[in-house]
Amino acid sequence: MNRNDSGVSLLAEKCAGIATEEAEKAAARGTFGVGGLLIENSTGKVLKKVPNRVIVRDTVVDPTAHVEKQLVDWYYLSKSSLPLAADMTIICSLDPCIMCTGAILRSGLNVIRISDDSECGVSCWGQNDLTTLPAELRQEKAARFSAFGLRGNKRAFAGSQGSIFSGIEIDPLFEKRSTKAFRSSLDKIRKSINKDWIFSPDSLENPRSLAKSKPLSRVVKTIKRYNPDAFSEKHTLDRGASCTALGHVLVDKARESHRYTGLFNSACIIDPFGNILLAGGANPVEQTPLLDIMRKYHSLVNDAGKNGKRYLAHPKYCKVAIFFGPARDPTGMMEVGSLGSFFEGKLPKESRGQLEYVLPRQDASELADMLRNLPPFYSETVNLKNVIQQTQDDALKEFCKARIP
Known part of the structure; x- marks a missing residue:
């Protein structure tokens, strides 16, 4: 489609309308009020539209089910019948978060937004400010990410001149509606979400004790379905356990991942009692085990039934162990961004090392600098520089390092 064609302006209005409507639908359903769609640049054809799907009935079902991440996942599933990524554009109602930014950069898709997000948005300091990303990713972000202009001198178009919507302005009402959908949903979610979750580890019951006394209970059977080795000696990290006990689990899962996907990486979730509740290898599409294991944890909790939260800690009080730390690449940004969604905001004051990696993919000083430059939600509210250690x-480092293929 010719960008000088008046039809592009009409397409922009149409797409902004769809994204805004999806955001309003999401807010009405009780999840985050964000919506978006994917179009083919050459024809303007709408290929897929989605609302945010993180929350269902006041419960987090998938912390990674953001609009852009869903569209990227759909692109990978449908890739064989779609145009090249560079020839498609995501239109989203809100500035992409860091997790979604990583997913978009890795996919090669273009993206344009309607509204700002001063807390989580990759462009929180302005569309042309690239400092929330490592230097290695800034050029690609500048080439792929844009923001609609708003008519009436409200806001000029900003971003990539290669965008199909370069220079295009839309009705500012779309921005007003999109912002309202998101802000109003935040207020409602904060009042209603996770009311039945115990937010003090001291009040939790150890599921390992339940496994001994009631091995056929729904909670125990559900945990064992997700992790058949749960509560075994190998998947229990008691005080005084061998320093390489965790290493054995991570190496086993990384080798399994390498066999089936070619990716040598793994992660596990450990509860406050030292139980390894979940362990798994890298997802071949996302190139990391982290997002997959986060999704599975919420599925486990929801499948465990109403008594599950007596035994299964809120993610804030769990530890996530991963073989390799985050890198300065799109997958690394997906990883660090997903932690904000998994932990759901501010952590306990004394929190440190909720994500513990064994081997680094960048120097500690570089990682600290990368985390310090993230948008405020990640760098200040969640305080990822303390969380990721x-x-x-x-001995654990040497054990794992010696077993890398």
Whole structure:
């Protein structure tokens, strides 16, 4: 489609309308009020439209089900019948978060937004400010990401001159409606979500004790379905356990991942009692085990039934162990961004090392700098520079390093 064609302006209005309507639908359903769609640049054809699907009936079902992430996932599933990624554009009602930014950059899709997000948005300091990303990703972000202009001198178009919507302005009412959908949903979610979750680890019951006393209970059977090795000696990290006990689990899952996907990486979720509740390898599409294991944890909790939260800790009180730390690439941004969604905001004051990696993919100083430059939600509210830490266990590091293929 010719960008000088008046039809592009009409297409922009149409797409902004669809994204806004999807955001309003999402807010009405009780999840985050964000919506979006994917179009073919050459024809303007709408290929897919989605609302945010993180929350259902006041419960988090998938912390990664953001609009852009859903569209990227759909693109990978449908890739064989779609145009090249560079020839398609995501239109979203809100500035992409860091997780979604990583997913978009990795896919090669273009994206244009309607509204700003001063807390989580990759462009929180302005569309042309690239400092929330590592230097290695800034050029690609500048080439792929844009923001609609708003008519009436409200806001000029900003971003990539290669965008199909370069220079295009839309009715500012779309921005007003999109912002309202998101802001109003935040207020409602904060009042209603996770009311039945115990937010003090001291009040939790150890599911390992339940496994001994009531091995056929729904909670235990559900945990064992997700992790058949749960509560075994191998998947229990008691105080005084071998320093390489965790290493054995991570290496086993990384080798399994390498066999089936070619990716040597793994992660596990450990509850406050030292139980390894979940362990798994890298997702071949996302190139990391982290997002997959987060989704599975919420599925596990929901499948465990109404008594599950007596035994299964809120993610804030769990530890996530991963073989390799985040890199300065799109997958690394997906990883660090997903933690904000998984932990759901501010962590306990004394929190440190909820994500513990064994081996680094960048120097500690580079990682600290990368985390410090993230949007405020990640750098200040969640305080990822404290959350993401390398293990101090030298024996564990040596054990894992010696087993990399």
